[in-house]
Amino acid sequence: MTEDVRTATGASKERLDAVYDTALLDLDGVVYAGGEAVAHAVDSLATAREGGMHLAYVTNNALRPPSAVAAHLSELGVPADDADVITSAQAVARLIADEQPKGARVLLIGGEGLRQALVERGLVPVDSADDEPAAVAQGYGGPDFPWSRFAEAGYAVRAGVPWYASNADLTIPSGRGIAPGNGAAVEVVRIASGGEPKVAGKPLPPMHRETILRTGAKRPLVVGDRLDTDIEGAHAGGVDSLLVLTGVTDVAALLRAVPEHRPTYVGRDLRELLVGHEAPRAEGDGAWVCGGARACVRDGELVLEQGGAGSGQGAREGDGVAMLDGLRVLCAAAWSEGGERGFGGEIAGAVEALGTGGA
Ligand SMILES: [Mg+2]
Numbered sequence: 001m002t003e004d005v006r007t008a009t010g011a012s013k014e015r016l017d018a019v020y021d022t023a024l025l026d027l028d029g030v031v032y033a034g035g036e037a038v039a040h041a042v043d044s045l046a047t048a049r050e051g052g053m054h055l056a057y058v059t060n061n062a063l064r065p066p067s068a069v070a071a072h073l074s075e076l077g078v079p080a081d082d083a084d085v086i087t088s089a090q091a092v093a094r095l096i097a098d099e100q101p102k103g104a105r106v107l108l109i110g111g112e113g114l115r116q117a118l119v120e121r122g123l124v125p126v127d128s129a130d131d132e133p134a135a136v137a138q139g140y141g142g143p144d145f146p147w148s149r150f151a152e153a154g155y156a157v158r159a160g161v162p163w164y165a166s167n168a169d170l171t172i173p174s175g176r177g178i179a180p181g182n183g184a185a186v187e188v189v190r191i192a193s194g195g196e197p198k199v200a201g202k203p204l205p206p207m208h209r210e211t212i213l214r215t216g217a218k219r220p221l222v223v224g225d226r227l228d229t230d231i232e233g234a235h236a237g238g239v240d241s242l243l244v245l246t247g248v249t250d251v252a253a254l255l256r257a258v259p260e261h262r263p264t265y266v267g268r269d270l271r272e273l274l275v276g277h278e279a280p281r282a283e284g285d286g287a288w289v290c291g292g293a294r295a296c297v298r299d300g301e302l303v304l305e306q307g308g309a310g311s312g313q314g315a316r317e318g319d320g321v322a323m324l325d326g327l328r329v330l331c332a333a334a335w336s337e338g339g340e341r342g343f344g345g346e347i348a349g350a351v352e353a354l355g356t357g358g359a
Contacts, residue, residue, distance in 0.1 A: 005259045005339065005340060006259055006262045006264075006335065007332060007335045007336035008279060008280050008282075008288065008328070008331065008332035008335065008336065009263070009264065009265055009266055009277065009279060009280065009328050009331055009332065010240070010264040010265060010277065010279055011277060011278060011279035012265070012276050012277045013276050014276055015273075015274055015275050015276050016221060016242065016265065016272070016273050016274070016275070016276075016277070017047070017048040017051050017053040017273050017274055018051065018053075019219070019221075020053070020219050020220060020221035020240070021053065021054060021217060021218050021219045021220070022053065022054040022055075022056055022215050022217035022218075022219070022220045022221070023048065023053055023054070023055050023056065023220070023221050023223050023273065024056050024058045024211055024215070024217065024220050024221065024222045024223065024239075025045075025055060025056065025057050025058065025223045025224075026057075026058060026059065026202075026222075026223065026224035026225060026226070026229075026230045026247075027057055027058075027059045027061075027069070027073075028059070028061070028173055028225075028247065029173065029224075029225035029226070029244075029246055029247020029248055030223060030224060030225050030244055030246060030247060030270070031045070031057065031073065031076075031078060031270075032072075032073075032076060033173070033246070033247070034173070034174070034175040035175060036076075037076045037077065037078070038246045038269060038270070039246070039269060040269045040270055040271050041078070041246075041269065041270050042076065042077040042078055044269070044270035044271050044273055044274055045078050045270060045273075046077075046078075047274055048273055048274060054215065054217070055078075055080070055084060056084050056085075056086060056211065056214070056215045056217070057069065057070075057073065057080060057084055057085045057086070058086045058202070058207070058211050058222075059085070059086070059087050059088070060087075060088045060166070060167040060169055060182075060201040060202050060207070060229060061087065061088070061113075061140055061167075061172070062087055062088050062089035062092070062110055062111065062113050062114045062117075062139030062140050062166035062167065062182065062201075063110070063111040063112070063113050063114075063139065063140045063141065063142055064087075064111070064112070064113050065087075065089075065112055065113045065116045065117075066082045066083070066084075066085035066086075066087060066090075066113075067082045068112075068113075069085045069087070070082045070084065070085050073085075083214070086207075086210055086211045086214050086215070087113055087117065087166075088139065088166035088167040088200055088201035088202070088207055089110070089113045089114040089116070089117035089139050089166050090117045090120070090210050090214070091166070091200035091201060091206045091207040091209070091210035092114070092117070092137060092139065092164050092165065092166045092199075092200035092201070092206070093114070093117035093118045093120065093121040093123065093137070094121060094200075094206065094209075094210055095164060095198065095200050095206045096118070096121070096123060096135050096137060096164050097121035097122065097123060099135075099162070100123075100134045100135050100162070101134060102122060103122055103123070103124060104123055104124065104133075104134035104135060105123075105124045105125075105126045105131055105132060105133045105134055106118050106123045106124065106125055106126065106133055106134065106135045106136070106137050107125075107126055107127070107128070107129060107131070107133035107135070107136045107137065107152065107153065107156050107161070108125035108126065108127065108137055109136060109137065109138040109139070109141070109149050109150070109152065109153045109185075109189075110137065110138060110139030110140065110141050110166065111139065111140065111141050111142055111145075113139065114137060114139035114166060118137060125137075127152070128152060129152050129153075129155035129156035129159065129161075133156060133161055134161070134162070135161060135162045135163070135164055136153050136156050136157055136161050136162070136163045136164065136197075137164050137165075137166070138153060138163070138164070138165045138166065138182070138185065138186060138189065138197065139165070139166035139167070139182055140166070140167075140172065140181060140182040140185070141185070143174075143179065145185070150185065150188045150189050150192065151192065153189045153192075153193070154189050154192030154193045157189060157192075157193035157194075157195035158192070158193040158194065158195065162198070163189070163193070163195050163196070163197040163198070164197055164198050164199075164200065165182065165183075165186050165197040165198070165199045165200070165201075166182060166199075166200055166201055167181075167182050167183070167199060167200065167201025167202065167207075168182065168183040168186055168197075168199045168201065169181040169182060169183050169201070169229065170183035170184050170187075171183075171184070173248070186199075201229070202229040202230060202232075202233040203228065203229050203230075203231075203232035203233035203235075203236050204233070204236070205236060205237070207233065208233055208236065208237035208239075212237075220239050220240075221239070221240050221241065221242060221273075222234035222237075222239050222240070222241040222242070223241070223242045223244065223270070223273065224241065224242075224243065224244070224247075225243065225244055225245075225246060225247025225248055225249055226247065226248055226249060227243070227249055227253065227254070227257055227261035227263075228261060230243075231243055231257075231260075231261050231262070231263045232260050232261055234263070234264075235260045235261075236260075240264040240265070241263040241264050241265070242263060242264065242265040242266070242267055242272060242273065243263035243265070243266050243267070244267045244268065244269050244270060244272070245266075245267070245268055245269070246268075246269045246270075251327065251330075251351050251354060252347055252351055254266065254327075254331060255302065255330055255331060255334040255335075255343060255347050255350070255351070256334070256338070256342050256343050256344075256347070257335070257342060258338075258340070258341065258342040259335075259340060259342075262331070262335055265277045266324070266327055266328065266331065267324070268320055268323070268324065272324070278290055278291060278325070278328070279328070280328045280329045280331075280332040282332070282336075287305065287333070288328075288329040288332040288333050288336075289329060290307075290325045290328045290329045290332075291307065291321075291322070291325035292306060292307050292322060292325060293306055293307025293308070293322070293325035293326040293328070293329045294306040294307060294329060295307075295326070295329035295330045295332070295333040295350065296333055297333050297334070297337040297343075297345060300345040300346065301345055301346040301347075301349065301350075302330060302333055302334050302337075302343065302345060302346065302347045302349075302350040303333075303349065303350060304326055304329070304330060304349075304350045304353040304354055307322055307325050307326040307329065308322065308323060308326040308353045308354045308355050323354060323355060326353075326354045327354060330350055330354060334347065
């Protein structure tokens with residue numbers, strides 16, 4: 001399916017939780033951050049679920065098994081069953097099972113989540129390159145993962161054993177900042193082995209396939225905070241998406257997004273799952289309007305002519321909605337001007353004028 005380059009956010013007259021049957025929710029930066037629930041996540045998800053939307057949680061983190069993730073979510077007040085959690089460990093285990101002999105031995109370089117996923121597919125995890133594995137499976141092993149495990153992977157991969165990685169995220173958020181993720185660990189093995197892994201996680205098709213197989217979603221909506229995993233994965237799967245600003249993506253990165261990183265909808269947080277979305281309209285003079293907001297590109301600079309947080313009627317909620325209209329017109333002006341390569345002009349003034357609207 002070819003798709004025109006997205007130059008503006010999309011419209012939905014009805015609230016999103018009524019239009020889409022399943023929300024495929026990223027976890028870090030969307031539902032929780034540093035172990036705590038993100039603001040408005042618990043209430044918004046409860047409302048969506050009561051209205052009949054199926055909620056599924058899709059994570060590139062292969063460390064914890066679904067039961068541990070579901071227990072953490074339930075503790076935070078987001079009730080989840082084990083089957084509602086889909087991990088990149090499950091996606092990579094299916095990929096290995098599809099390509100390797102039934103019951104194959106797999107050198108496990110990762111944690112309990114990956115071990116359980118391999119066993120679920122009838123594969124046999126082994127510890128040593130000397131165990132004659134048919135494949136190497138690598139997933140995030142946690143901050144105390146022993147360096148010697150990477151050597152083990154290196155021996156096997158250099159000897160020609162097919163190498164699979166759950167995901168390639170270079171970093172992982174921790175309570176204290178940004179830490180090396182599985183993608184960084186993959187680089188360690190790559191340097192030692194000269195090999196090249198097959199990767200399963202977002203934004204790649206094996207993860208999307210795993211998610212659709214496990215949820216049975218007919219009309220899914222991807223909800224995420226990262227452009228290069230969540231939103232790009234939605235594009236690759238031909239699925240609509242909602243970007244929330246509670247995680248790693250800020251307004252500047254969204255405005256500069258290349259086409260495959262542009263979401264269908266934008267939101268401050270998960271409250272925007274419960275409302276309709278208005279699309280910006282192009283005016284004849286090159287400006288874009290939405291609600292009370294208006295933006296254009298003038299002499300290469302993105303300009304918010306009307307709207308933004310400061311233009312609300314004083315109420316905090318009103319400010320937030322005004323901010324969203326401002327964000328929509330800025331995205332449309334920047335994306336349409338930036339085309340395939342993304343917008344490269346000045347944006348600082350527009351981002352400041354937009355404000356944060358109590359987001
Ligand atoms: Mg995230």
